[in-house]
Amino acid sequence: MQVVFMNRLVKGSQSDEEAAAQVWIGEEEGVWHLGWRDFQMNEEFVDSSWYEGDSWNELLCIYRHGLAIKLGEGYRPIVEGVFHEEEEQRYRGQSVQKLYCYSEFHPEENLYNELCAWRRRRAVSERKAPYFIASNKLLRLISSFIPHNVDELMQLPGVGDNKAGDYGPDILEITAKVARNHNFPLNWVYAELNEEVYMTWVFKQKEQKYKLELDQYRMRRTLMMGISGGKNLGQLEQECNTPRKEIVEALEELEKEGYDTEHLIQNELQEMPSDEQNAVWSALEELGDMFLKPVLQKVYGESKEAIARGSIDLLYERIRLIRIRFRRDQESKRNVG
Incomplete structure (x- = not known):
């Protein structure tokens, strides 16, 4: 295996003796490996595998999250810039x-x-x-x-x-x-705040940030695999362990990036009458696609009786799905123009 990145980290202990570790990334026959090595007092070591697979993006998410956890525990890298963020400015807004x-x-x-x-x-x-x-x-x-x-x-x-x-x-x-x-x-404040306390707090913020990025990456991957496999929103909700609303929001982002979600949209809207779909489309043309509530009120009215045939969540979900189509259509017209 070829090691393409390695950094050594140290951690001071209560006995003033340093604990040492390494984080490393390697590649072998198209497979990425990510690991952590703890060095013991007797010069032995204990290895932990953080990742093994073919996705560099997933590896990077796991690397950043795992490293933030270790830095939050007190480890400090010998070489700075360990998060490999583009245009990272360490002191920006400090x-x-x-x-x-x-x-x-x-x-x-x-x-x-x-x-x-x-x-x-x-x-x-x-x-x-x-x-x-x-x-x-x-x-x-x-x-x-x-x-x-x-x-x-x-x-x-x-x-x-x-x-x-x-x-x-x-x-x-x-x-x-x-x-x-x-x-x-x-x-x-800047003199009173202990620098080590501050740095530990910073790394805890990064840990939360990178955990969110990792969760989002894995959800997107599951979504794309599920869509290509013909799964519906209910099935995707279970596989991602994520509320339907967030699934639909993720679909909107995938569409912006050029991923085709039409097959899923078609399946989810097949029980929605065509005249109702047309009414939503017309409302989007008239009111714009920024806000959903005006479209809901335009199509279904403001009274509870007017929307009794479907739950608010379902109506908003369908409007969102139609909005994906609407925005795709508008983007196509702009490109042609």
């Missing part, structure tokens, strides 16, 4: 990330819960999803650093003129009642 990290380790839970309750009330009154009002990460920042005026609030990542203008008065009314033992600006 100051912002340190604020997020600090806020997670120094929460003010009572204030955070009060802010969450305010966000829920505001979301209901504005008929918006709560994350449009403020993300959990932003509420963590606010509850940790406790701004007392607009200038301080706007020093937090994610707060611009619009958000400060729309929600600042409400937020500051809540935070003004809470005492704090630090000041703005927040430059003191």
Whole structure:
């Protein structure tokens, strides 16, 4: 087997002795191999196989996820740039990330819960999803650093003129009642935050990111194999262990990349009357294909009685499938034009 990549990693222990390991990638007759080697005190070693197969993309997903786990456990590479990300900028946004990290380790839970309750009330009154009002990460920042005026609030990542203008008065009314033992600006965070704690936190974020990428890759592969094998949405839902809505969203992404999903769409829509399909198509032409709710209301009306013949989830699913066809048709017309 030809080893095409290898890096050595070390990990300090409580006894100040370093644990050593290697991560490596090899290739033999078109088969990729990925492994991890732990070196023991008696100069022996223990090997773990992370991957063996013919997909470089899958290997790369497994490599990044597995390596992030090891780095989160305290291992550090001898050679930097171990994630093999294109145009990776290690220090990009590091100051912002340190604020997020600090806020997670120094929460003010009572204030955070009060802010969450305010966000829920505001979301209901504005008929918006709560994350449009403020993300959990932003509420963590606010509850940790406790701004007392607009200038301080706007020093937090994610707060611009619009958000400060729309929600600042409400937020500051809540935070003004809470005492704090630090000041703005927040430059003191960078000195107070332990670098090893920060790096471990960074690698935990990467672990979550790469786990999601790996899960998405495997779902896409299962989808493509299932579609080529003539399976329906119900079967794909079981094989991927993923909700139908996410399966359909994945189909939309596959279509954007040029993968043909028409056979599956045809099978799923065969029980939908043609005049109903035509009505959805006309609504997409009239209202555009960005949002589904206006199309649903145009075709089925707004009353519960008007959509009683099918569940909301099923109707949205069918509209999404027709939208795939609609977008394919629009793209074809643009290419011809």
